[in-house]
Structure formats: structure tokens, C-alpha cells
Amino acid sequence: MTEQTTPSAPPKMAARHVNVFYGDKQAIRDVSIEIDNDHVIAFIGPSGCGKSTFLRTLNRMNDTVAGARVEGDITLDGENIYDPSMDVVQLRARVGMVFQKPNPFPKSIYDNIAYGPRIHGLANSKADLDVIVESALRRAGLWDEVKDRLKDSGTALSGGQQQRLCIGRAIAVEPEVILMDEPCSALDPIATAKIEELIHELRGRYAIAIVTHNMQQAARVSQRTAFFHLGTLVEYGVTSEIFTNPREDRTKDYITGRYG
Template identity: 75%
Template sequence: MNDASMSAEMTANLSKSLDFDQAAKPKVVAKDVNVFYGEKQALFDVSIDIVEKSVTAFIGPSGCGKSTFLRCINRMNDTIEGCVVKGGISLDGDDIYAPSLDVVELRARVGMVFQKPNPFPKSIYENVSYGPRIHGLARGKTELDEIVESSLKRAGLWEEVKDRLNEPGTGLSGGQQQRLCIARAIAVSPEVILMDEPCSALDPIATARIEELIDELRANFTIIIVTHSMQQAARVSQRTAFFHLGILVELGATEQIFTNPSDKRTQDYITGRFG
């Protein structure tokens, strides 16, 4: 990749980048978010609107704050000792850091898929049924069976596992495990799905399947994906946010970010000058 242009592969994968409505309703709104780990500040005044039923990619070099911000959206940073989040984040207008907010309910509305597939040490069926069961989403075994089947189908895994639902989820391949984790996340009918480098541990074939799945899921879910792969961001997202040194440098339509960024730091990153 040179300074004048992106790679041919990346350019060829930008055709879907502008198929979102600029006036679409924001699902998640962040305003002046600052995050501290003890004395160290990790994010500086991040403000961003995440459009509903679309894919927003967070890109930037390692340690730039993109995963930190992702974890703010379902309050996973609450589990880190010494982490302090300041500013506002709302989901459909509801302040997710309000003292009265039920964090368990929030995490049902905002699901998460991690970098490394992490199925529970339970059967495939129990991995998917666990959330609906504890949240009381099924009135009996028949409804639970329907949720499990529907979730596995939406995750593109049903045909591969329908005859071995009682086998351990940990016995699946890496790509299958990640799709199982996606099925587990969508089983509780979340509104937002956060994905923290979901393909970094997968081979190219499994990565392609997950990317296809992301494109299918955005019809029903708001998806935010952290990725180190600019090609992946170009393939799967409609909007891209570039983070650098804890600052949200630029947000825009994916095609615009990759072909005509407005900030020199973005241009330098996507052309390989740093990162």
C-alpha cells in the first residue's frame, strides 16, 4: 500500500460502504467520554453516534483505546479495578451509567463477542440456552428448544451441529466456537452486538464465514466491531471510526474514511505510515 492509494483488494471491497442512511436514528450516543485506569487516561473526550442496524468498525493502532471504548458500551470496564468512566453514554436515550440501571439487563440488551472464542464448558445446547433460561425468556422446554434452534440458524451453525447438541461446545473448531458464541449472544435478543476482534484467532475460511454472518446480522442488530484489519473494516462496515492515542480522530462513511479521509493522521494510518 502506498501513500497515493489503498490496496486494490481494499478498494474492491468498499462497494457496500455507503448503503446506510446518513439521517438514520442513532442507537448509541456517547458524549465526552473519558476513561482512566488509575492515574493513566486511556480515552479523551470521545463523542460518537452509533447508527442502528448497521455495522460500525473501530480501527487504529494497538493501545489506541478502541477496545476500551467498546467495553464502555456494556459496562465491562466496571469489572476492572481502578477504572473510572466519565461522560455520558446512552442507549435509545437511556443513560447506561445511571445508578438505577440494571447492569445485567444492560448486558442482555448489549451482547458481546470476544477476541478468543470462549464457549462455556457445557454442551452446545446449554451454551445457547443459558441466557434465555436465566433471563426467563422461555416458558418451557419447547420454547427453549425453539430459541436454541433459531439462534444457531441465525449464526449459520445449525446444520453443522443439529445432530450433536449434547456434545461439548469446546469440541467445535475455532470458527464454529466463535459462531456458537455469536449464537449465545443473540439468543437473548440483544439490540446491540459488540465484537472485539472476533476473527483475529481464526483462519481465512472461518474469518470469511464470520464476515458473511456479520453482514446478515446487521439487518436486525446494531453491530460494533473492533478490528486491526483495515481490509475487514472495509468489507463489513458502513461506518468507520479511527482512534489514535485515546482520541477519536475521525468518523465517517467507510468509503470516505478509506479513500478520502479528512484528517492527516487517518491518511497516515491507512497508508501504512504508522500503526
């Protein structure tokens, strides 16, 4: 794997020699990478290359898959997230996930946002909860569109609004890392542009990693890009350099459309 640069700040998350298996099949091979607060990192590569599988290791979503096994070290602020003492519920509050298909709860807009803070005891009163809900919806760029209909069902929103609601739901529990698995693939260009703008606004407040099949999107939203192929991390570096001057032939072939 070619690495063009390493972020200078201590990483928020670090993966070292990570391997992922589904039963006897190895899906990820010896991946090492760092994620920090200052840069959005995009994971790109052909379908089935392991980018989403790797993303899911970062908050132990693969724990829910029968036969899945993760080897190597993944740390959050230097703490091994696969240590038996790690509280997985708490981990997933600290490392939030936004999925490819918007998945609001069949609850009101308000209750979608309030759900996590209630579970984690982040609000002592209804007034506290109101503040958290408004703040999360503002940060998700949704407040002005829904402030007069917070009692309406979250599932009644448009697809783009639902995805921003899901981002707001992740934000509401004050995560440190936000993982996004192709968050715009089901959205139209206008909704996609709003999500991309939101990612720009959230950068620096959270460490953000995004899986995308859209290379133009990776170029627009990220400062670091990791190219995966056949379960390996082929190349990782500054996004502009990856796209204009890749060091690996496989990266160049993918970016120029020779395969994918």
C-alpha cells in the same frame, strides 16, 4: 476529530464526551459517537489506541476493572447506561459482547445457547427453549453443522464454529446491540469469511460495532468507520470515504501503513 457524516436515523446508542481512566492514566479522551441499526461501525487504529477500551464502555465491561472510571454520557435508546438505577445484568443482555478469543462455556452446544434465555426467563418450557436454541444457531450460521450433535461440548468445535457459537449465545437473549472485539483475529481465512458473512446477515436486525486491526476487514464489513489514535477519536465517517479520502493526516498515515 473530523466527522464526515452523521446517520440520519435516531441512534441506538450515543456516546457524548466520554473519558475513560484507569487509575491516574487516561485511556480515552472526549469521544463522541453514535451507533445505529442500519450501519455496522468499525473501530480501527493502532494497538493500544483505545478502541477496545471504548467498546467495553458500551456495555460497562470496564466495571470489572479495578480503578476504571468512565466520565461523560453513554445512552441506549436515550437512557444513560451509567445511571445508578441501570440493571447491569439486563444491560449486558441488551448489549451483547463477542470477544477476541472464542469462549464457549464448558457445556453442551445446546446449553451454551440456552444459558442466557434460562437466566433471563425467556422460555416457559423445554419446547420454547428448543425454538430459541434452533433460531439462535440458525442466525449464527451454525445450525446445519451442529443440529445432530447438540449434546456435544461446545469446546469440541473448531475455532470458527466456537466463535459462531458465542455469537449465537449473544443472539439468544434477543439483544439490541452486538459488540465484537476483534472476533476474527484468532481464526483462519475461511472461518473469518464465515463470520464476516454472518455480520452482513445480522446488520439491520442489531446495531453492530466491531473492533478490528484488519483494515481490509473493516472495509468489507462496515458502512461507518471510526479511527482512534492515542485515546482520541480522530475521524469518523462513511467507510469508503475514510479509506479513499480521509480528511485527517493521521488517518491517511495509518491507512497507508506509515505507522501502526
